[in-house]
């Protein structure tokens with residue numbers, strides 16, 4: 001019997017160019033246990049990924065800010081504070097860096113994401129003034145409330161689904177996966193992971209991106 005999975009998206013189910021690795025379609029829809037997508041992306045991204053993979057919509061989005069399980073959506077985090085910090089950052093000359101349409105934040109409900117090209121020092125100064133934290137996922141800076149984490153989201157999912165987080169196997173690549181790694185039974189950082197994720201993981205994989213993830217899933221299926 002295979003264990004339930006909690007999988008990060010960017011850097012874990014993708015290639016180095018952030019493109020979804022098509023092998024996800026071979027392995028995830030037929031996985032014989034729950035597959036939870038846990039991401040820093042805004043809510044519609046993992047929902048649509050579930051839709052197109054043919055998976056039940058059980059997702060942790062916005063680094064734990066939004067959780068969908070069993071048809072119920074719950075929110076954590078102070079979006080208004082994050083917006084106020086973003087406005088102040090912009091007023092002081094910062095740029096969120098996503099252009100006018102800003103599809104990165106347009107549907108984001110509990111935090112604000114900022115392009116990695118932005119002025120990090122200014123962003124951290126302003127976030128601090130609003131009692132918010134900044135995490136760097138390797139794909140964006142996220143300005144968010146303290147204590148909102150993917151791992152907390154997973155605990156909520158588990159309560160609803162009557163699972164123990166210990167039953168889960170996790171794969172991830174960055175700082176925002178460390179909280180997941182702390183609550184699951186077995187955790188893996190892909191080789192491209194950042195130092196925080198590598199330190200938090202039970203095991204650091206030899207292979208990067210989806211190659212690393214598949215090495216875990218193939219071993220679990222054997």
Ligand SMILES: O=C(O)COP(=O)(O)O
Nearest residue numbers: 009010039040041137139
């Ligand atoms: O949105 C990001 O910054 C990273 O997304 P991820 O958590 O799926 O890697």
Ligand SMILES: [Mg+2]
Nearest residue numbers: 008010011173
């Ligand atoms: Mg990631």
